[in-house]
Amino acid sequence: MKKKLIAGNWKMNGNLTANAKLLGDILAGLSQPACDVAVGVPAVYLAQCQSVLAGTAIDLASQDVSSHEAGAYTGEISAGMLKDFGVRYAIVGHSERRQYHGETDELVAIKAQRALASGITPIVCVGETLAEREAGKTDEVVKRQLAAVIHTNGHCISEIVVAYEPVWAIGTGKTASPEQAQQVHAVLRAQLHAATEHSARIKLLYGGSMNAANAAALLVQPDIDGGLIGGAALKAQDFLTIIAACA
Ligand code: PEP
Numbered sequence: 001m002k003k004k005l006i007a008g009n010w011k012m013n014g015n016l017t018a019n020a021k022l023l024g025d026i027l028a029g030l031s032q033p034a035c036d037v038a039v040g041v042p043a044v045y046l047a048q049c050q051s052v053l054a055g056t057a058i059d060l061a062s063q064d065v066s067s068h069e070a071g072a073y074t075g076e077i078s079a080g081m082l083k084d085f086g087v088r089y090a091i092v093g094h095s096e097r098r099q100y101h102g103e104t105d106e107l108v109a110i111k112a113q114r115a116l117a118s119g120i121t122p123i124v125c126v127g128e129t130l131a132e133r134e135a136g137k138t139d140e141v142v143k144r145q146l147a148a149v150i151h152t153n154g155h156c157i158s159e160i161v162v163a164y165e166p167v168w169a170i171g172t173g174k175t176a177s178p179e180q181a182q183q184v185h186a187v188l189r190a191q192l193h194a195a196t197e198h199s200a201r202i203k204l205l206y207g208g209s210m211n212a213a214n215a216a217a218l219l220v221q222p223d224i225d226g227g228l229i230g231g232a233a234l235k236a237q238d239f240l241t242i243i244a245a246c247a
Contacts (some may be wrong), residue, residue: 004246005226008233017159025236030190034244041205046085061089067110079118093125095167105148130168150195158198163228169208185223212241
C-alpha cells in the first residue's frame, strides 16, 4: 500500500524563534511516522528549516516556485534554488495564489513542470469556489485545472502529488465531508487513470480545514492519500495527531 503524505502549509506565518519551537515540538513527538511528512515554510526560512530537519523524517516543501528557469524575474525563486536548500516538494496553484496573484491553470502547469525538471515533486492544488460548487460545477472546475497540468507534463504526471482543496473550506473551519471529498477524489483519480498507466502511485491529498478531530474520517477514504494542512500545521500537537491518524 502506498504511504500517505501529510504536508503542512505554514503560509506567511512564523519567525526564527517560533519556527525553531514548532519544529522542535513536532520532532520531539514524532517517532517513526507511518506516513511521509513535510512542512511548507516561507522561502526565507528554508535554510533554517533545512538545518533543523536534516536527518529527520520530515521533508521540506516550498509554498511556490517560479515558472521561469533563471534570469531577470525580480522576487522570483527558481526550482533550482529551492533544490539547493533540500526542498523535496513545491506547492503549486494554491487557491490563494490563484486568487490573489492571478495564477492561471496554464501558469500552474508550467510551475509543476519547472519543479519536476529540478527533481522536486509538485503538490498541485485544485479546488472549486463555493459559487462553483453551488452551480454544480465542482467536477468541471477541478478537471479543467488538472487537465492543464496533464497536458503540459505528459507522462511525468505520474510524479506529481495532487491536493484537492475546496476554496470554501480553506481557513474557514468548514471541511468537506469525507463523502464529498472522496467523491471529488474519485473524479480526479479517474482523470489521472485515463492519462497514465501509473496513476495508482499518484497521491491525492485533501486540504481544507483538516484538523485533529476530522483527519481520521477523511484519511480513511479510499482515494484520500493524505492531507495538505494549513492552520493545524502551526500547532505541533494537532499536526502530530493528524500524522498519527495515518497509521
Ligand atoms: C491550505 O492552506 O492549504 C489549507 C488547507 O489551509 P487550512 O487547513 O487552514 O484550511
